[in-house]
Amino acid sequence: MRKLILAFILLSFSTLTRAQSIKIPTDYEVGYSLGFEGHMLFAATEIELGIGAEGYYQTNLQLNGDLSDNFYFGIRYRWQGYELTKWEGTIGAGAYTYNIISSFPILPLQAAFRGSLRYEVFDKLHVGPYVFLTAASNDSDVGFGLVYKLY
DSSP states (O other), X not given: OHHHHXXXXXXXXXXXXXXXXXXXXXXXXXXXXXXXXXXXEEEEEEEETTEEEEEEEEEEEOTTSOEEEEEEXXXXXXXXXXXXXXXXXXXXXXXXXXXXXHHTTSOOOEEEEEXXXXXXXXXXXXXXXXXXXXXXXXXXXEXXXXXXXXX
């Protein structure tokens, strides 16, 4: 009897509040950038009202044969120009780690911030600079890249 009453209360509460479903992210972006720290491949998704998640993988081959890899994942906010609709930008904060293969299973996590400014060249294709900042100055980076929107 308790289970029946509990089920009835939950059902009536959900109909009274007019519960809505969660929006599944459908706005995706992929991109490629080239900076001082190497080549970067990234992907992002937007959930609602400009808020979303982004992540990237960056690799750099040194002259002495050493290979370094960097990973970043964080939340971000995307804004678009009101009168200048071809311009948009992103700003985000997240976690950054490096040399994941050689450091596994202990990953050195750091806080990181990423921002970009983009200009729409063609439909769904944007170009522009980005800035990536970490606590360690030798891991910070600036560069220029392409972004393609999949929506």
